[in-house]
Amino acid sequence: SPDLCSVPPEILVPAANETLELALGSQVALNCTVRWVAAERCEPVPVWTKDGQWLGSKSSQDTAWFAQNASEWLLTSILQLNLTHDADFGVFACWVSNATATFTLRRVEAAGHMPAVLAALLVLALLVLLAGLYVRCRLSVLLWYRNHYGELEINDGKLYDAYVSHATAPDDRKFVHFIVKPQLENRYGYKLFLDEQTILPNSEPSADLIMNVSRCRRLIVVLSVAYLEQEWCNSSFREGLWRLLELSKKPIFIVFESQYREITHPAISLLKQHRSTVTLLVWRAGSMTPSSDFWKELCLALPRKVSFQGTMGDPQTQLQEDKDPMLILHSSYLDSGGDLHPDGDLGLRGCVFRSPPPPRISGLGAPMASAAGTTEDTQRQDSQRPELDMSDLGLRNYGARTDFYCLVTEDDI
Numbered sequence: 001s002p003d004l005c006s007v008p009p010e011i012l013v014p015a016a017n018e019t020l021e022l023a024l025g026s027q028v029a030l031n032c033t034v035r036w037v038a039a040e041r042c043e044p045v046p047v048w049t050k051d052g053q054w055l056g057s058k059s060s061q062d063t064a065w066f067a068q069n070a071s072e073w074l075l076t077s078i079l080q081l082n083l084t085h086d087a088d089f090g091v092f093a094c095w096v097s098n099a100t101a102t103f104t105l106r107r108v109e110a111a112g113h114m115p116a117v118l119a120a121l122l123v124l125a126l127l128v129l130l131a132g133l134y135v136r137c138r139l140s141v142l143l144w145y146r147n148h149y150g151e152l153e154i155n156d157g158k159l160y161d162a163y164v165s166h167a168t169a170p171d172d173r174k175f176v177h178f179i180v181k182p183q184l185e186n187r188y189g190y191k192l193f194l195d196e197q198t199i200l201p202n203s204e205p206s207a208d209l210i211m212n213v214s215r216c217r218r219l220i221v222v223l224s225v226a227y228l229e230q231e232w233c234n235s236s237f238r239e240g241l242w243r244l245l246e247l248s249k250k251p252i253f254i255v256f257e258s259q260y261r262e263i264t265h266p267a268i269s270l271l272k273q274h275r276s277t278v279t280l281l282v283w284r285a286g287s288m289t290p291s292s293d294f295w296k297e298l299c300l301a302l303p304r305k306v307s308f309q310g311t312m313g314d315p316q317t318q319l320q321e322d323k324d325p326m327l328i329l330h331s332s333y334l335d336s337g338g339d340l341h342p343d344g345d346l347g348l349r350g351c352v353f354r355s356p357p358p359p360r361i362s363g364l365g366a367p368m369a370s371a372a373g374t375t376e377d378t379q380r381q382d383s384q385r386p387e388l389d390m391s392d393l394g395l396r397n398y399g400a401r402t403d404f405y406c407l408v409t410e411d412d413i
Contacts, residue, residue, distance in 0.1 A: 005042035009034040009075075009099045017102040022083055024107055030079040032094035032101045038066070038073050044097035046077035051090045055079075083107075139296035150304040153217055161190040161303060163216035163248070168196045169226035176222060179288070184298075187290060189305050200232040200240045205247060217303045219248035223255050228265045237267045245277060252279045252301050 013033040022028060032046060046062055048055045064075045077094060083105070092103040164180065166172045176194060184190040193216055199209050213219060221244075227233065232240045244251050253271055255263070260282060271280050279301040287294035 005036055005040045005044060005097045007037060007040060009036040009044060009096050011096075011099050011101050012074075013076075014101055014103070017104070019104040019106065021106045021108045022089075023109070024083060024086070026083045028081050028083065028105070030081065030092055030094070030103050031076065032079070032096065033074065033076045034096045034099060035067070035072055035074050036097070038071050042097065044075065046075065047095040048077070048079050049093045049095065081105075139293055139300065143296050143300055146300060146304055152306060153303040154306060156217070158215055158217045159191070160193040160216040161305070162218040162220050162252075163193045163195065163213050164220045164222070165195050165199045166222040167224055167226040167230070169224065172196075172222055172224050172226055175283075180220075180222075183290065183295065184302075188299060188302075190302060198230050198232065200230075200243060202232075205243055210247065213247045216248070218301065219244060219251040221251060221253050223253045223267065223271075225259050225263065228263070228267060233265070233267060237265075238270060241270065241274070241278075250277060250279055250301070252281065252298070254281050254283055254298075257282050257284045 011032070011034050013031050020028065030048075034044070034046075036042070036044065045057075046060060047057075048060050060077045060079045062075065062077045064073060066072070067074055075096065077096070079092065079094070081088060081092075083089060086107065089105045089107050092105065094101040094103075162184070164176055166176045173196065181192055181194065184192060193212060195212065199205065199221075205213075221227070255268065260268070271278055279297075281294060281297055281301075283294060284292075286292055
């Protein structure tokens with residue numbers, strides 16, 4: 001027979017029996033390519049069958065040609081299929097002379113769009129949830145991390161955590177003395193130095209300001225409308241801001257939301273331009289709540305608070321083992337807990353020196369006895385006072401101190 005060759009043709013495509021998994025409605029082209037020796041006196045004709053049934057001579061597109069060396073014949077037969085029904089799937093075979101190539105077509109369910117849509121919605125909901133948690137818990141997480149792993153600002157010779165500057169207006173005084181001070185000192189354990197005097201008289205820092213700010217780790221300015229009426233704010237706020245940046249590390253400015261939009265002073269826009277070097281906080285209607293973002297942002301701007309159990313006096317001098325009597329002996333005058341005032345807690349007013357109490361006279365007949373008894377009590381108290389050891393004065397460590405006092409007389413000057 002002219003279709004059969006003495007040597008079976010070599011099937012080039014497919015290399016082996018092929019299995020294809022396709023969805024309903026797909027289109028596929030089955031390629032069957034064979035090669036045989038040109039010396040063979042045979043003319044193979046490709047035949048396609050489906051599940052053993054002949055498909056007809058016109059079901060495929062056949063192409064035959066000589067190889068480059070003209071010693072071989074090549075034949076390609078392409079069968080085009082439209083898989084629109086279940087019956088279109090099955091086992092297809094390509095017969096070329098006495099060689100056979102098999103294609104197995106299987107139906108698979110096409111993946112719908114619903115799982116992809118549900119997955120996209122799930123991812124979107126997860127992103128919205130994470131964004132909400134970030135906005136709501138960001139400050140709490142940052143505050144927790146700072147309190148556990150933040151940098152400790154100790155052994156720096158500072159006596160206070162913050163220097164608070166405010167105006168003398170009644171609203172400003174109430175805000176500082178009855179809101180800021182109790183919250184920071186009683187709830188968070190910070191130690192504040194309050195000052196209602198102008199911090200930059202004649203646009204230059206005073207000697208008292210330099211000394212007091214050097215004792216504090218941060219500077220807080222309550223920037224109200226009344227505060228902006230000070231001379232240095234109206235004349236040269238930009239230059240004053242540079243002076244404050246030289247004195248304190250990233251000063252904190254507090255503005256009130258009720259006054260924020262009404263302030264036409266250029267100070268607000270200047271502070272916004274320098275957010276990298278200053279901290280600008282806004283007191284809002286809901287900031288009174290202890291868990292509000294205002295207090296969290298304020299605590300983040302303040303140094304990490306370290307509590308020392310069972311210590312007296314300044315923790316910095318305790319860690320330095322500083323025995324200077326001017327620093328820690330009878331240091332209870334630094335505490336304002338017992339300072340009662342009819343206007344409320346007005347903060348630290350400095351050292352109050354009291355004279356010895358007058359002698360109490362029990363009766364008219366014993367003035368001399370009472371005076372004598374008072375004299376004996378005074379002598380007994382003087383004898384019980386601790387002796388100050390000044391022998392090691394030159395060996396003490398004053399490396400942490402940044403402020404010193406020199407007591408001189410007029411003759412020395």
